[in-house]
Amino acid sequence: MQIQYVNKQRKYATGPAKDLADAVLGELETRESFCCRMARKGYTCALTVTFVSRMEIRRINAATRGIDKVTDVLSFPMQDLIDGRLTVPLQAADLDYSSGQPTVFLGDILICLEKAEQQARELGHRFEREIAFLAAHGFLHLLGYDHDTLEREKAMLRRQRAVLQKLGLNRGPSPQEAQGDHA
8 A cells, every 4th residue: 555644744753653654544545345356456555644734624615524623634535445445446537557457546544643642641641552543534535434324333343443553552551661670
């Protein structure tokens, strides 16, 4: 998978967040049938992850969703997918050949690291876990998963939890914090 990162905020170094997103997105790529089907056809999937400030995500949330408040993650899918399945076949215009291999652009994920840090504190778990959760959540939205019904929400959460558990990013404090070692 090709992932382009853009940094539009100044508060946090993005290296650790990129590493977490790479791990989460790479794991999801191997699990999600859409990505696997594309790979079998010789296609590469691509997306952009942009780290934004509170002010920027609020502005975009208001402009695109009519909700004038800070949010943690926004996803802007480029393909028509529902639960990992295309609703219309890919067209030639959906593919980019500039890299030499046909590439399907899935869309954009925007993550507000300030909001992620705030939520991690409020929920009592690590900042890293929250970033990973948001990356997974945003990616699943690009693949057409949603939480608009209880059943679909449970399915989406199961996918997110499985990846986070595989990467050792469960809820709660880090193992060092749990043992009282804050060094």
